[in-house]
Amino acid sequence: MxxxxxxxxxxxxxxxxxxxxxxxxxxxxxNRNLLDDDGSIQISSQHFITLSGDMYSLAPSDKKTLVYFFAPWCTVCKMSIANLDVVDTNEYNVVRIALDYQSVEEIEAFAKDAGVNGTVLLGGEPHKQRFNISGYPTYYILDEQLQVISHDMGYSTSLGLKLRTKVL
Missing domain, CATH: 1.20.5 (Single alpha-helices involved in coiled-coils or other helix-helix interfaces)
Known part of the structure; x- marks a missing residue:
């Protein structure tokens, strides 16, 4: 035939x-405008404030880091943010960074409604520009030295996140 x-x-x-x-x-x-994920881009240490008002530094560590950028008005973000709970925190730092929000209360309500269990950080325009965020949710996986080794935008299932983080 x-x-x-x-x-x-x-x-x-x-x-x-x-x-x-x-x-x-x-x-x-x-994904055309996201940062290159071939390890050629290294992110400098970034500073954030947590929802509880503490300082958090995204800095080189002994684990890879999964960074999830979201906006509280994003329906896809609300459906996908809980999927981050499947990522092995023994191997990955998992941080959720809020952008494009009006108030801390808006982020707190989003986190409560979405059942967020992990760290939520408050980002701003400099973080949005540094990571080339043009849509939500956007994911980056950084190696231990904060080099970008993977990226994606849009909904990701628990299984998809689990597989992505096991392969890298």
């Missing part, structure tokens, strides 16, 4: 392949 007759008989295969191609193209377009 040649390829032409295969696709003629299997139109559903063609449709699935075409659909996957569209999804991959959309994902590539969506």
């Amino acid at each position: 040649d390829i032409k007759s295969f696709f003629k008989k299997s139109s559903w295969t063609r449709d699935i392949l075409f659909g996957m191609l569209i999804i991959l193209g959309f994902m590539a377009y969506q």
